[in-house]
Amino acid sequence: MTAPLLKVDDLHVRIGARDRQVHAVRGISFEIARGETLSIVGESGCGKSMTSLAVMGLLPRTARRESHGISIDGARIDGLSDRAMSDLRGLKLAMIFQEPMTALNPVYTIGNQLEEAYRRHNPAAARGDARARAVYLLEKVGITAASERLNQYPHQLSGGLRQRVMIAMALMCGPDLIIADEPTTALDVTIQAQILRLLRDLQTEFNLSILLITHDLGIVARTADKVAVMYAGEFVETGTAREVFNAPAHPYTRGLLAAIPVPGKTERGGKLAAIPGTVPSLTDHLEGCSFFGRCSRAVPDCALGHVALTEPSAGRAWRCRRPYLEEAAHQGGALS
Amino acid sequence: MQPSEPIPLRETRRRGRLARVIVERPGLVLGMLILGLIVLAAIFAPYLTPYDPYDQDIMSRRLPPVWNGWFLGDPQATMAHPFGTDNVGRDYWARLVYGARISLIVGFVSVAISGFIGSVVGISAGYFGGKVDLAANFLIQTRLAVPVILVALAAVAAFGGSLQMIILIAGLLLWDRAAVVTRTVTQQIAKRDFIKAAKALGASDLRIILTEILPNLAAPLAVILTVEMGQVILLEASLSFLGLGIPPPAPSWGLMLAEAKEDIFFAPWAIAIPGAALFLLVLSTSLVGDGLQKSRER
Amino acid sequence: MMVYALKRAVLGLAIMLTISMAVFALTNIASDPAIAIAGEGATATDVEAVRQRYGFDRPVVERYAEWLGHAVRGDFGMSYRQQRPVARVVLERFPVTFTLACLALGFSLALALPLAMFAALWPNSMIDRFAVLTALVAQAVPTFWLSLLGILVFSVELGWLPVSGSTSFVHYILPAACLGFFAMPAILRLTRAGLLEVLEADYIRTARAKGLRTPTILVKHALRNAIIPVVSIASVQFGYLLSGSVIVETIFAMQGIGYLAWESVSSADLPVVQALVLVTAFFYVLLTLFADILNAWLDPRIRIA
Numbered sequence: 001m002t003a004p005l006l007k008v009d010d011l012h013v014r015i016g017a018r019d020r021q022v023h024a025v026r027g028i029s030f031e032i033a034r035g036e037t038l039s040i041v042g043e044s045g046c047g048k049s050m051t052s053l054a055v056m057g058l059l060p061r062t063a064r065r066e067s068h069g070i071s072i073d074g075a076r077i078d079g080l081s082d083r084a085m086s087d088l089r090g091l092k093l094a095m096i097f098q099e100p101m102t103a104l105n106p107v108y109t110i111g112n113q114l115e116e117a118y119r120r121h122n123p124a125a126a127r128g129d130a131r132a133r134a135v136y137l138l139e140k141v142g143i144t145a146a147s148e149r150l151n152q153y154p155h156q157l158s159g160g161l162r163q164r165v166m167i168a169m170a171l172m173c174g175p176d177l178i179i180a181d182e183p184t185t186a187l188d189v190t191i192q193a194q195i196l197r198l199l200r201d202l203q204t205e206f207n208l209s210i211l212l213i214t215h216d217l218g219i220v221a222r223t224a225d226k227v228a229v230m231y232a233g234e235f236v237e238t239g240t241a242r243e244v245f246n247a248p249a250h251p252y253t254r255g256l257l258a259a260i261p262v263p264g265k266t267e268r269g270g271k272l273a274a275i276p277g278t279v280p281s282l283t284d285h286l287e288g289c290s291f292f293g294r295c296s297r298a299v300p301d302c303a304l305g306h307v308a309l310t311e312p313s314a315g316r317a318w319r320c321r322r323p324y325l326e327e328a329a330h331q332g333g334a335l336s
Numbered sequence: 337m338q339p340s341e342p343i344p345l346r347e348t349r350r351r352g353r354l355a356r357v358i359v360e361r362p363g364l365v366l367g368m369l370i371l372g373l374i375v376l377a378a379i380f381a382p383y384l385t386p387y388d389p390y391d392q393d394i395m396s397r398r399l400p401p402v403w404n405g406w407f408l409g410d411p412q413a414t415m416a417h418p419f420g421t422d423n424v425g426r427d428y429w430a431r432l433v434y435g436a437r438i439s440l441i442v443g444f445v446s447v448a449i450s451g452f453i454g455s456v457v458g459i460s461a462g463y464f465g466g467k468v469d470l471a472a473n474f475l476i477q478t479r480l481a482v483p484v485i486l487v488a489l490a491a492v493a494a495f496g497g498s499l500q501m502i503i504l505i506a507g508l509l510l511w512d513r514a515a516v517v518t519r520t521v522t523q524q525i526a527k528r529d530f531i532k533a534a535k536a537l538g539a540s541d542l543r544i545i546l547t548e549i550l551p552n553l554a555a556p557l558a559v560i561l562t563v564e565m566g567q568v569i570l571l572e573a574s575l576s577f578l579g580l581g582i583p584p585p586a587p588s589w590g591l592m593l594a595e596a597k598e599d600i601f602f603a604p605w606a607i608a609i610p611g612a613a614l615f616l617l618v619l620s621t622s623l624v625g626d627g628l629q630k631s632r633e634r
Numbered sequence: 635m636m637v638y639a640l641k642r643a644v645l646g647l648a649i650m651l652t653i654s655m656a657v658f659a660l661t662n663i664a665s666d667p668a669i670a671i672a673g674e675g676a677t678a679t680d681v682e683a684v685r686q687r688y689g690f691d692r693p694v695v696e697r698y699a700e701w702l703g704h705a706v707r708g709d710f711g712m713s714y715r716q717q718r719p720v721a722r723v724v725l726e727r728f729p730v731t732f733t734l735a736c737l738a739l740g741f742s743l744a745l746a747l748p749l750a751m752f753a754a755l756w757p758n759s760m761i762d763r764f765a766v767l768t769a770l771v772a773q774a775v776p777t778f779w780l781s782l783l784g785i786l787v788f789s790v791e792l793g794w795l796p797v798s799g800s801t802s803f804v805h806y807i808l809p810a811a812c813l814g815f816f817a818m819p820a821i822l823r824l825t826r827a828g829l830l831e832v833l834e835a836d837y838i839r840t841a842r843a844k845g846l847r848t849p850t851i852l853v854k855h856a857l858r859n860a861i862i863p864v865v866s867i868a869s870v871q872f873g874y875l876l877s878g879s880v881i882v883e884t885i886f887a888m889q890g891i892g893y894l895a896w897e898s899v900s901s902a903d904l905p906v907v908q909a910l911v912l913v914t915a916f917f918y919v920l921l922t923l924f925a926d927i928l929n930a931w932l933d934p935r936i937r938i939a
Contacts, residue, residue: 058842061757083847090845097843102836106935107858116854117844153934169844363770478649480870481922482656483877483914486895490907493899494660570776574881577778578896590778597782597885604786611779619774626770 004031005209006055006093006177009068013050016062022282024050024063026233032226034176037203037210039224039241041217041256047233047282048213052179055211056095057085072177091121094170098182100162104154110165111150114138117172137168140205141198160191167198174206181213196223217260221245226315229253232280232290235309239316249323251295289321297322364627370620374613378436385427389434389587393425398603401428419609422592423599428606431587432613438588439617442503442572443565449507450568451561454514455553459545461515462522472519479512485574492580502581506568517560518553525552559629566621573614589614635930635937642926646919653915654705658698661904662690710909715901720909724891730800731883731890734813735875737806741814743868746822754829755852765826769819777878781812781885800888809886816878817871821864828863832856862929869925873918 013025025047032038040048054065057080070078072092077085089095097103105113114137115130122129131150138146141164154162163183170178180199184192200223203210212223220227220241227244229237229252237250248254255275275294280286288303289295295302302321311317358365377384401420405413413420419428461472491505525531525548534544573590575581582588584595589610596606668685669676676684685691704711710720753765788795788808795808832838833856841851876891883892891910898906930936 056843058839086842086845086847088845089843095843097836097840099836103840105837105841105855105859107933116846120845120847120850153938155935156938166840169840172844474645474648474652477645478652481649481653481873481915481918483911483918485880486877486907486911486914487660489880489895489899490660490911493902493907566774573776574778578881578884580899590776593779593782600782600786601790604790607779607782607786611776611782614776614779615774618776619771622770622774 003074005034005036005073006030006032006211007069007071008055009070011051011054011070012066013047013054013059014064014066015050015060020283024233024282025054026282028228028230028233028235030228030235030238032177032209032211034209035203035207036225037212037223038226038228039212039214039220040228040230041214041220042230043215045282046230048215048230049181051230052095052181052211052213056089056093056179057082058089058095087121090117090170090175091173092175093177093179094173094175096163096166096170096178096180096183098185100159100166100186103166104162106154109151109153110157114150114165114169114172117169121173133172134168137171138165140171140202141165141168142194143168159187160195163187163191163195164198167195167202171202171206175208177209177211179211179213182215183212184219185214185216192219199223217256229256232286233282234290234319235317236291236320237318243316247324249318249325250291250320251297251322251324252291254324255294289319291320361627361631363623364631367620367623367627370616371624374436374617374620375440377433378440381430381433381437384433385430387427387430389426389430390585391426393421395425396421397425398423398599398606399425400603401605401609404605420603420605422595422606423603428592428609431592432589432610435587435589435592435610436613436617438499438582438586439569439572439614441499442506443569443621445503446506446510446568447561447565449503450509450511450564451514451557453508454511454516455518455557457511458515458518458520459522459549459553462519463526463541463545463549465523465526469519472515476512476515479509482509484509484571488571488575489578489580492575497575497581497583499582499586502572502575506571510564510568510571513560513564514557517556521553521556522549525549555628555632559625559632562621562628563625566618566625569614569621570618638930638936639927642923646923649919650912650916654702654912655698657908657911658701661908662694662697705909705912710912711905713898713903713906715898715903715906720905723906724894724909724913727889727891727894730888731876731879731892734800734806734810734879734883734888734890735872737810738814738817738875739868739872741810742818742821742871745814746818747825747864750822750825750829753826754833757830765822769822772815772822773819775815777812777816778881778885780815781809781882784808784812785885798885798887800886800890805886805888809882809888813875813879813882817875820871821867824867825860825864829856829860832860835859858932862932865928865932866922866925869921870918873914873921876917877914 008031009029010027011025011029012023012027015022015024028051030038040051042048050059050063053059053063054067055070057065057077059065065078067078069076072088077088080088104110111131111134114134115127118130118133119125119127134150135146138149143149143161143164149157149161149165154165157165163186167183178199183199184195187195196219199210202208210223212219214220224241227237227239227241228235229244229250231252237244237248237253244253245257248257252275259275280290280293288305289298289307292298292302299322307319307321309317309319310323396417399417399421400408400410400413402413402415402418404410404420417427417429419432421428422431457472457475461469488505488509492501495501531544531548534548572581573588573593576588576590577594579594582591584591592610593607593614596603596610599606668681668688668690689697701711708721710724712718713720713723716723749761749765749768753759753762756762784795785797785808789797796805799805838851838855841855846855879890879892880895881892882888883890884896887893891913894906895910897903898910
């Protein structure tokens with residue numbers, strides 16, 4: 001394996017003032033190699049969006065980031081000033097957001113907003129270059145009549161088209177890493193599939209690394225090389241997509257998988273498995289396993305101490321004292 | 337759920353509730369305090385001063401307030417008239433506390449009228465929508481285009497100035513904000529499922545408005561009317577100041593300022609005192625309105 | 635865009651028509667103008683003579699139609715008090731008020747906009763608290779009290795500024811500041827709220843994700859969107875300043891339409907009062923129309939519907 005493009009070591013994010021602090025991200029570490037997709041999966045509120053914003057340096061004002069290092073291409077970026085960081089954003093790493101309807105500025109044309117990204121990092125470039133690049137990328141993301149689209153305003157485009165524009169915008173300066181935070185959640189199912197296929201094609205073509213944030217395991221199965229399951233601010237299971245899907249070790253991962261309807265297997269009209277309970281509040285110090293209250297396999301010991309990560313091989317890990325081992329995912333109904 | 341949470345913490349939280357409100361909403365508390373004091377002063381005015389606000393005393397005209405004696409060594413200042421006297425020797429403190437009655441009555445009653453008109457317009461617009469909404473919107477737009485002070489002046493000139501007339505004019509003119517707010521809130525509520533369910537069950541429109549919508553309107557209406565009350569009080573004072581509001585010799589604060597204006601070179605305190613009272617009263621309504629609004633948002 | 639502008643113009647016309655009816659009703663039905671003209675101490679025959687001379691004995695609808703027809707052509711009749719055409723009386727007073735309102739609006743914008751901008755940039759900072767407090771206090775200060783205090787301090791004590799009149803620029807400073815202070819809190823509050831909303835918007839985060847620098851983001855992405863509500867507020871406030879000038883002009887004895895309004899109301903000069911209410915309402919309608927069209931032009935979502 002070559003040196004990772006993105007390396008995050010022990011990232012913490014805390015939000016809010018001291019007395020009502022939320023410890024949203026609690027020491028996560030991961031690596032993404034060039035051309036690889038890592039998907040962070042979890043329920044809303046588990047800290048996955050905060051993770052992506054922390055890497056971009058775009059956390060809200062009230063949030064604070066701490067880590068033992070975030071580096072891109074071997075260069076540390078966690079100590080950079082916002083100004084120095086802005087030199088990298090768009091150029092080395094770019095982001096696609098969840099809401100294509102509001103992520104574009106309503107008062108400027110698509111072309112203006114695309115070219116602006118290019119000219120920011122290529123100040124010497126002629127106006128024509130930026131325009132040519134915009135047309136080229138709009139065609140790449142599958143938008144027809146690209147040069148006419150440049151003069152249109154966001155409200156004149158459909159949601160799917162806008163998300164394509166967002167993807168083209170992220171690619172304007174040829175970044176190495178794309179962070180996609182729920183890129184298809186706000187879109188229709190048919191459009192979702194198109195956008196995901198597009199992302200995969202672009203990844204191969206430009207050798208992109210992708211950090212995909214989603215709550216939808218179906219998307220993960222279709223796109224990710226590696227998976228990290230996040231729960232209550234921590235990774236509870238990591239591994240290759242194959243490992244996590246075929247042999248989930250953590251009861252939470254199993255619960256997520258059991259909640260996906262499988263055509264032919266899931267009884268029509270039957271109840272889908274749901275995980276009882278809700279995510280614990282992240283305001284306090286958590287004692288014991290964070291999944292304790294919702295876990296069917298829990299034993300009293302699980303409520304004590306901090307559960308350490310078990311790492312049998314590089315990249316494969318789980319945070320559980322009573323993991324499912326050597327059991328196939330869809331055999332037992334332990335959680336239903 | 338969280339065994340690690342220390343239990344005694346809750347107890348202290350509950351006990352410190354009033355303290356927390358004071359710390360978190362200092363504006364609301366301060367506003368309520370000022371407003372409360374002024375209301376009490378207006379109610380108990382006869383017990384707060386031995387003087388009649390209309391009694392003239394030519395022997396003690398334009399006496400300075402007592403603090404002028406303390407800080408400036410003014411020999412005329414006397415504890416007998418703590419806030420001094422005006423140009424015909426009426427006790428300024430007596431006029432101030434009795435004047436609070438005028439401001440508060442104008443404020444409360446006008447706001448009741450404008451709140452009622454605004455709610456009728458706003459609720460029908462928000463609830464029925466369509467053409468009713470268009471008509472209400474036109475009414476609001478028209479009302480906004482009417483120059484308030486000018487029309488109020490003209491109305492006083494045509495019908496004569498009196499407390500009742502001022503209240504009526506202010507109430508009939510300043511209902512626009514209440515209408516806008518009730519319209520928006522009603523629109524939001526009318527969209528919800530429980531209203532649709534009530535309709536489907538055959539409840540009459542009036543019943544739905546009275547039982548489902550009105551209770552939800554109370555809080556936002558209270559906020560807007562509190563702030564509006566301050567503006568009505570200012571309008572009355574302005575009209576009286578211009579000589580086209582409450583007729584003299586009533587102790588309206590605006591009128592006191594108009595009378596003091598003539599003595600601006602000799603008795604500047606006569607301008608400072610009623611103006612400051614007016615300022616504090618209007619400020620307290622703003623503080624309370626803002627505080628209530630913020631509490632609602634949380 | 636044209637359709638939108640046309641719709642707004644028709645609405646404005648309808649509003650003006652409604653107000654003209656109300657004004658006419660207020661001055662002709664609710665009160666008897668003949669009694670007002672004949673003055674105190676007039677006998678019944680005097681009043682009757684006035685009534686016939688001015689044509690008050692004809693049907694109301696007929697009189698309204700005639701009055702409106704004249705008013706549209708700028709003919710508001712004769713001033714009872716000055717025995718001159720109302721239009722000329724109003725017109726010669728207009729420049730003073732217009733200057734005063736412009737200066738006042740400039741004053742309040744110069745105060746409110748920077749304060750609102752810094753407050754929105756650093757929410758909950760000292761400057762934000764200061765801005766919120768300023769708005770609260772300014773909203774509660776009665777304009778006429780502020781004017782008197784201003785005279786007390788700057789004219790009586792310091793002797794820097796004249797007490798009254800409208801003959802030179804110096805005369806405008808204090809009145810414009812007092813009037814502007816009255817318009818300031820609304821502009822401050824709404825601009826701050828608008829900017830806060832814009833700065834929280836998703837497209838600002840997108841701009842940051844592109845690597846744009848903070849000044850670029852503020853000027854190009856935030857201000858352009860935040861200016862839209864400010865234009866509306868400023869024009870509405872300008873309309874209020876025209877009518878709010880009554881108090882300030884009366885105190886400072888400035889020969890504008892506000893002072894004229896007070897004089898005319900005090901002496902029951904109804905044609906002038908009618909004209910003033912109509913003209914101010916007309917300006918308000920015109921200003922909001924202008925603001926709406928300007929906003930439509932600034933906002934492509936309305937421009938290209």
